[in-house]
Amino acid sequence: MVTYKESGVDKEEGYQTVSKIKNAVSQTYNTHVLNEIGSFGAFYELSGYKNPILVSGTDGVGTKLRIALDSHIYNTVGIDCFAMCANDILCHGAKPLFFLDYLACGKLNSDIAAEIILGIVKACKETGTALIGGETAEMPGMYKTGDYDLAGFCVGVVERNEIIDGSKITEDQxxxxxxxxxxxxxxxxxxxxxxxxxxxxxxxxxxxxxxxxxxxxxxxxxxxxxxxxxxxxxxxxxxxxxxxxxxxxxxxxxxxxxxxxxxxxxxxxxxxxxxxxxxxxxxxxxxxxxxxxxxxxxxxxxxxxxxxxxxxxxxxxxxxxxxxxxxx
Known part of the structure; x- marks a missing residue:
């Protein structure tokens, strides 16, 4: 009888990944986060704004990830993933509220996955952003063993009258x-x-x-x-x-x-x-x-x-x- 593990997907390694990051991830939470990691969806309460506009951005790390994988340095690309998204929404004056990540691989190694995600945690803590969700996908046949891909999604907020969009740019500025x-x-x-x-x-x-x-x-x-x-x-x-x-x-x-x-x-x-x-x-x-x-x-x-x-x-x-x- 064939098992899911024999097909290339080790669910236990996924549970180990969650175990290794759960405490660190929870340190990014604030009073606006209403649920714990592991739910089907993440809840974030929006309060304290007069006329809030949500600003979102998504991005990845690109082939910089190849250098990280080949050099076995996994703790920096999570910072890259967060920064590429958060810096984009910052262009409109939006402060990042929460972040979600997507990590895909051929064969999951919980130590490597945890290092990558803990890089995201570091960036989130530096900016006061909550890491409230994510997905780790083990996809044998789609990725080689040892290969990972990483993407993120960031949501921020700005008051409508404080949006920066370039419309007020004038000559001689x-x-x-x-x-x-x-x-x-x-x-x-x-x-x-x-x-x-x-x-x-x-x-x-x-x-x-x-x-x-x-x-x-x-x-x-x-x-x-x-x-x-x-x-x-x-x-x-x-x-x-x-x-x-x-x-x-x-x-x-x-x-x-x-x-x-x-x-x-x-x-x-x-x-x-x-x-x-x-x-x-x-x-x-x-x-x-x-x-x-x-x-x-x-x-x-x-x-x-x-x-x-x-x-x-x-x-x-x-x-x-x-x-x-x-x-x-």
Whole structure:
């Protein structure tokens, strides 16, 4: 008689995963979470808002996960998964409320799964977000043994009159770049094509350590700025780089003129460009190039913001123009 385990799915390993993460996950809960992990659905009470708008986002880690799996470093990609979702909804002024994850694999190892999810827990705790649900799918025949895929879903809230959507961007407002922590979670198919040996020594350590630096979380930076100054537009610089993401918030008839000489490009990105003989516009259209997020602010607030956020860069200004972005 054939069992489910003999077909490749070990339910007991799934129970072990839940056991290893349950206490840590519960530490992300607040008074708005109304049920425990293991229910069919997660309940979150929304209160304390006058006219709340829910903002949601979903994303994954992409092929950065391949480097994590090959180097057996599992505790950072969960941070990436959370950050890619939470940073997106932050662009509209939304504070993340809760997060759900989806982890799929060929054969479940509860230790590996727990490490990945505990990375999500770490990011949730840093931002005050509740990890209220998720799914772990063991799918033999769909994934090879040792392979995992990871995606997440984040829901946040913003008062209707505080939504940031770029509609208030006007000529002569300033563009500030908030520094990235590295490649974040985009462009890794190209990165892996150039850096073929992830164990090579770069900057006195295996290069995979540099490549696996987690995506920066920008919530605390943005909140710190908003406490003092208005923000009229926010662009999360993900896949497509500055060239594709900044125009998403620029109104028709205006152009974000960005001086590339003012960008502090990380050495690892310069090394990638050199080794791959990659054209500059290809780099700026693929990677964040050291700018993980762009914000549009009043010009008189620039110096104060630069002092407030370490590593931030004044990149240029909003001008009239047919194209929504110009790198100069």
């Amino acid at each position: 300033a563009i500030i770049g908030l520094p990235s922590s590295g490649f974040h979670s985009n462009g890794f198919s190209l990165i892996r094509k150039i850096f073929t040996d992830i164990n090579e020594i770069y900057d006195n350590k295996p290069i995979y350590e540099t490549l696996l630096t987690p995506t920066r979380l920008y919530q605390n930076d943005i909140l710190k700025i908003q406490e003092n100054f208005p923000i009229f537009g926010i662009a999360h610089i993900t896949g497509g780089g500055l060239l594709e993401n900044v125009p998403r918030i620029i109104p028709e008839g205006l152009c974000a003129k960005i001086e590339t000489s003012k960008i502090n490009i990380p050495p690892i990105m310069k090394e990638l460009q050199r080794r791959g003989n990659i054209k500059e516009m290809e780099m700026f259209g693929t990677f964040n190039m050291g700018v993980g997020m762009c914000i549009i602010v009043n010009p008189e607030n620039v110096l104060d913001i630069l002092q407030l956020i370490e590593g931030s860069m004044f990149l240029g200004s909003i001008k009239h123009g047919k194209e929504k972005i110009a790198l100069i």
